[in-house]
Amino acid sequence: MESLEALVAHIQGLSGSPEEVAHLHSLLKQADGEPLRAHAAALVPFLAHLSPETHSLGYLYLLEACATSGSNLSDFGGGDFLVTIAGFLTACSADQIRLAPDKFLNVCRVLKDQVMQLIMPIRGIAPLRAAVRKIQSSPEQLTPVHADYLLLCLLAKQYKAGLSVLEDDIFEVEQPKDLFLYCYYGGMIYIGLKKFPKALELLHNAVTAPMSMLNAIAVEAYKKYVLVSLIVNGQVPSFPKYTSVSAQRSMKNHAQIYVELSTSYSNGRYTDLETFVQANSAVFQSDNNLGLVKQVLSSMYKRNIQRLTQTYLTLSLEDIARSVQLETPRDAEMHVLRMIEDGEIHATINQKDGMVSFHEDPEQYKSVEMLEHIDSSIQRLTALSKKLASIDENMSCDPAYLMKTGRDRGRFDGRFDYDDYDSVPHKYF
Amino acid sequence: MDVEGEVPAAAAAAAANGLGGAEEASAAPVSAEQLDVEAYAAQYSGRTRLARLLFIADRCGVEAMQLEALRMAYDEIKRWEDVQLHRDVAAKIGGRLGPRFGLDQAWVDTVTRRADQRKEKLENELNGYRTNLIKESIRMGYNDIGDFFYAHGQLSDAFKSYIRTRDYCTTSKHIVQMCMNVILVSIELGQYAHVSNYVSKAEQTPDSLDPIIVAKLKAAAGLANLETKKYKLAARKFVETGIELGNNYSEVIAPQDVAVYGALCALASFDRSDLKSKVIDNINFRNFLELVPEVRELVNDFYASRYGSCLGHLEKLKPNLLLDIHLHEHVETLYMDIRHKAIIQYTLPFISVDLNTMATAFKTSVTMLEKELAALITENKIQARIDSHNKILYARHADQRNATFQRVLQTGNGFERDVKSMLLRANLLKHDYIQKTSGPRKM
Numbered sequence: 001m002e003s004l005e006a007l008v009a010h011i012q013g014l015s016g017s018p019e020e021v022a023h024l025h026s027l028l029k030q031a032d033g034e035p036l037r038a039h040a041a042a043l044v045p046f047l048a049h050l051s052p053e054t055h056s057l058g059y060l061y062l063l064e065a066c067a068t069s070g071s072n073l074s075d076f077g078g079g080d081f082l083v084t085i086a087g088f089l090t091a092c093s094a095d096q097i098r099l100a101p102d103k104f105l106n107v108c109r110v111l112k113d114q115v116m117q118l119i120m121p122i123r124g125i126a127p128l129r130a131a132v133r134k135i136q137s138s139p140e141q142l143t144p145v146h147a148d149y150l151l152l153c154l155l156a157k158q159y160k161a162g163l164s165v166l167e168d169d170i171f172e173v174e175q176p177k178d179l180f181l182y183c184y185y186g187g188m189i190y191i192g193l194k195k196f197p198k199a200l201e202l203l204h205n206a207v208t209a210p211m212s213m214l215n216a217i218a219v220e221a222y223k224k225y226v227l228v229s230l231i232v233n234g235q236v237p238s239f240p241k242y243t244s245v246s247a248q249r250s251m252k253n254h255a256q257i258y259v260e261l262s263t264s265y266s267n268g269r270y271t272d273l274e275t276f277v278q279a280n281s282a283v284f285q286s287d288n289n290l291g292l293v294k295q296v297l298s299s300m301y302k303r304n305i306q307r308l309t310q311t312y313l314t315l316s317l318e319d320i321a322r323s324v325q326l327e328t329p330r331d332a333e334m335h336v337l338r339m340i341e342d343g344e345i346h347a348t349i350n351q352k353d354g355m356v357s358f359h360e361d362p363e364q365y366k367s368v369e370m371l372e373h374i375d376s377s378i379q380r381l382t383a384l385s386k387k388l389a390s391i392d393e394n395m396s397c398d399p400a401y402l403m404k405t406g407r408d409r410g411r412f413d414g415r416f417d418y419d420d421y422d423s424v425p426h427k428y429f
Numbered sequence: 430m431d432v433e434g435e436v437p438a439a440a441a442a443a444a445a446n447g448l449g450g451a452e453e454a455s456a457a458p459v460s461a462e463q464l465d466v467e468a469y470a471a472q473y474s475g476r477t478r479l480a481r482l483l484f485i486a487d488r489c490g491v492e493a494m495q496l497e498a499l500r501m502a503y504d505e506i507k508r509w510e511d512v513q514l515h516r517d518v519a520a521k522i523g524g525r526l527g528p529r530f531g532l533d534q535a536w537v538d539t540v541t542r543r544a545d546q547r548k549e550k551l552e553n554e555l556n557g558y559r560t561n562l563i564k565e566s567i568r569m570g571y572n573d574i575g576d577f578f579y580a581h582g583q584l585s586d587a588f589k590s591y592i593r594t595r596d597y598c599t600t601s602k603h604i605v606q607m608c609m610n611v612i613l614v615s616i617e618l619g620q621y622a623h624v625s626n627y628v629s630k631a632e633q634t635p636d637s638l639d640p641i642i643v644a645k646l647k648a649a650a651g652l653a654n655l656e657t658k659k660y661k662l663a664a665r666k667f668v669e670t671g672i673e674l675g676n677n678y679s680e681v682i683a684p685q686d687v688a689v690y691g692a693l694c695a696l697a698s699f700d701r702s703d704l705k706s707k708v709i710d711n712i713n714f715r716n717f718l719e720l721v722p723e724v725r726e727l728v729n730d731f732y733a734s735r736y737g738s739c740l741g742h743l744e745k746l747k748p749n750l751l752l753d754i755h756l757h758e759h760v761e762t763l764y765m766d767i768r769h770k771a772i773i774q775y776t777l778p779f780i781s782v783d784l785n786t787m788a789t790a791f792k793t794s795v796t797m798l799e800k801e802l803a804a805l806i807t808e809n810k811i812q813a814r815i816d817s818h819n820k821i822l823y824a825r826h827a828d829q830r831n832a833t834f835q836r837v838l839q840t841g842n843g844f845e846r847d848v849k850s851m852l853l854r855a856n857l858l859k860h861d862y863i864q865k866t867s868g869p870r871k872m
Binding site for chain 1: 803806807814815816817818819823828830831834837838841842844845846848849850851852853854855856857858860861
């Protein structure tokens with residue numbers, strides 16, 4: 001085993017071009033392991049000699065050895081070490097670190113653990129965000145760092161920071177566990193930002209993902225899914241047929257209280273719902289869902305008032321209070337006022353007569369903004385369709401698929417026919 | 430059938446005072462004329478007369494009427510041989526009509542003994558026929574046994590016996606006879622699925638049927654549909670019933686009943702054009718309606734939009750209809766449907782309607798009317814909105830252009846969402862598949 005100085009010299013020397021880096025990589029792999037870790041304490045000063053951008057790969061190996069050496073990080077001067085890691089994550093070169101993804105992931109994990117231990121999650125946000133971008137091979141790929149990053153955003157209540165990562169659509173997933181965590185934390189962030197439709201989308205993905213056995217993350221996601229769907233739609237849809245069998249069978253059993261909540265909600269009486277919530281508030285609290293449940297309660301008023309807009313042109317505040325089961329007309333006025341401000345209904349309150357006049361949605365779909373909105377939607381959807389078509393085409397040319405369908409067809413006919421072959425799609429050059 | 434005994438449902442009948450006690454009270458105050466039990470029962474014969482009398486006795490709250498019904502039932506039962514019913518009626522009378530109307534044990538014993546004897550005889554005969562394998566005799570044997578059971582109130586046995594004649598029917602006349610027997614017993618048992626079944630069987634016989642039989646079948650079919658709540662089909666069958674029915678089916682239904690049931694079901698379920706062509710202009714059905722002029726007035730009022738008087742007639746008829754064994758469970762639903770149709774029809778031609786005038790037309794208060802309208806609007810049966818301040822109903826037609834835009838945007842969003850999740854799921858499955866083919870790997 002070379003001495004540390006020699007190793008560092010190699011790193012400094014061989015970080016120029018990609019071939020050199022490859023050579024360096026093999027050297028480092030040789031040097032990696034327990035011996036390196038044993039010298040962990042000694043490594044730190046050497047790190048100062050290396051620069052994170054140019055010597056990323058070497059830096060990474062040394063850093064990872066320090067981080068996973070098992071000794072307490074405070075030995076390395078705690079906070080400073082954190083700064084070192086953070087600096088590295090922000091500054092490293094993406095190409096080099098992609099050669100050793102596991103190590104990179106380990107380092108990120110260590111950062112997250114450390115930050116959580118110090119109860120300062122906000123310090124981990126910026127470095128991890130950079131890390132996400134660097135390790136992703138394409139913006140559509142999900143990495144384990146995503147889940148950690150979102151967790152930190154949640155703990156630090158920096159929901160907007162989480163948005164930048166959530167806005168990319170994910171199409172490639174390597175580890176299903178990452179997906180569940182990503183969807184769950186992402187859903188919570190959207191709930192925090194009150195963007196309930198998007199939260200619903202993410203939670204829906206978590207609940208309907210293919211899984212051979214039920215996992216706890218999916219169950220928690222389902223509980224939130226029920227609550228958010230009550231807020232958005234007023235009802236909980238049944239499982240679509242692509243949900244996995246294990247989910248369909250046992251999901252509801254683990255979330256019994258929530259199912260009862262949704263039936264109570266659909267009966268439409270506020271007082272019943274309220275008593276139900278009071279009775280079970282301990283359960284909701286233990287699931288950390290009490291806040292969301294309270295929002296479900298208030299959404300019931302909103303839904304009832306919205307229903308009134310469909311039937312009446314003007315309605316007195318007492319009548320509103322009575323049909324929505326509020327206490328006084330003043331409460332009704334407050335609710336209606338808040339809904340008007342939030343843009344959920346279009347109405348005017350006439351305080352003199354105590355009347356509310358409901359108006360039609362003034363959107364005429366004639367403005368320039370609306371046109372742009374429609375145009376961009378169309379473009380987005382066309383791109384999506386193309387993507388879908390290309391994936392379908394690729395799939396049809398996949399040898400495994402051809403073998404399966406060819407085999408079925410063969411079984412049916414009992415012999416190979418040229419006609420059969422012709423109808424199987426070929427890739428056109 | 431005497432004109433005077435026109436179903437009191439038809440004549441200026443009204444609820445007896447205490448009648449509201451048993452059922453929901455009728456809204457309009459009515460004069461205290463009671464259902465003439467004797468005349469009512471005179472229209473029917475056979476077991477249905479008994480059933481109806483007992484039903485009236487159970488349902489009406491007026492003691493006098495109850496006793497009258499029970500008395501008539503008692504006398505009627507003596508003519509038949511149903512021992513169980515005799516016991517029931519005697520128990521119900523409870524000695525209130527004097528000693529003559531008590532449980533007549535001697536009669537019971539004689540009848541039971543006679544019945545046993547007859548049963549034995551019939552069974553022996555049947556066995557004899559069966560060994561002889563003479564189809565016609567076997568058929569008649571089963572028929573006789575069926576009749577015997579029917580007379581004794583053992584309805585399911587009667588049903589079974591009648592069904593068994595099926596195998597031995599040779600001509601279509603036999604088949605028809607079998608069907609009619611089965612229908613009769615099924616109606617009394619309340620098994621209306623069988624009724625519909627056998628009606629269609631009877632109608633499919635190759636020979637052309639006697640018009641009376643056709644009418645009977647139509648009436649029975651209508652009854653079956655009514656009881657299974659298929660009001661539109663029931664109405665169609667009733668209006669197609671030929672007038673030849675007359676009194677020939679009095680063991681099941683009287684022609685006044687055909688008129689009443691048919692008219693009510695038609696009002697509740699037909700649309701305007703059907704109402705005109707099938708009910709008002711239907712010469713055949715007009716004959717039935719003549720028997721119940723009140724109902725005829727009712728239908729005409731509805732068609733001519735005189736809703737106040739129409740609803741008034743309905744209220745008057747209600748108490749007696751509640752005493753009818755076939756109609757009583759459906760009265761509320763039918764009335765509600767008719768009322769809703771009236772309201773919808775009223776609002777159809779207008780752009781705006783003053784709720785006060787509408788309330789007087791329908792003889793209800795403005796608040797009640799507003800509630801009813803709100804319910805109908807929520808169910809999307811009326812396209813309108815209520816101006817609660819000025820108490821006006823404005824017709825409102827959805828703006829198609831805006832609605833289309835909204836729907837398009839929504840569909841686009843839905844598509845995007847679904848395709849994205851699908852691609853994600855496909856990807857997950859692919860990884861799963863790859864892992865499976867490349868052998869077990871640590872997850």
